[in-house]
Amino acid sequence: MKQLQAIIPIYVDNIGNAVQLYFNDFTTTNYCSLDCCIKKIARNQLIDITEAKKLIKKSLNITKNPPICFKNGTYCMIKVRKPISKNDGSYGLFNIESIEEIKTGHIILANNQKITTLESKKSIEEKIQKAKLARLLIDDYTTNLDILTK
Template structure:
């Protein structure tokens, strides 16, 4: 399945995994319960997602990393409502295989400890195991919520006068405009799926 279509389902998490006869792959989880395997390394998927969401991955990490006073493991806001935090899920066999996956904080229900691991329970009932301590995982999640608030503040629009509004409509769409449109489409899709799930429970 194409990555773009997976994203439209509502991306919950994407994690590195060694799969028999396939090697180093990435598993993606979506809100309706979809599980997809892509035969690409986690870093490749991360870069492709950045392209889909039209964000500069390096600049985004630096901007929020400077605010959080950290260089590595910076939460990534693909959109205002889809902020992904790094979670260590394995010990890689090789240096560049990747040990961290990414989880969307809007779908995290709770964290707990079991059998020496940290369990992340998602809103759809699925769980993700991390080899990091629960304190470390919770710190990443907390940083994710900080980045989400900062991202929402950055996205606030300055009110325009009526004549300025008409001038804006006559301008060609920029990459930022397109990115915002994609963000809103994905948000509406997510809201629809969440609403549909809630109605099913009634």
């Protein structure tokens, strides 16, 4: 079964923003922004990404770039490049279960793909911890949600 390991924003000449999708056995390019890609995945999995982000930001006291919890994994935002212009994506989305090794300057995924980052090892480890807490929060919230009693 293919599992999404990372979504990295790239810029393609004469086209514009795109994302590089890293799966466990292949890599592909999708010609849309990172936000658009996240919304498509959330829509596909019937997740209200806006409400999930609000809950995570409020509960974990995160001001920007909260972790994202999909049905197939928990993802954290890590800076991978300098923005080329205003509103240009510079953060990539990494599945925390598929990160094999963290070093300052790059991350090695489970499929041995090496992705360059602009954050320190300590900062990345803190983001992974917050992503794990976000997963626990979302799981707890969804199991305690009883629509029939309201």
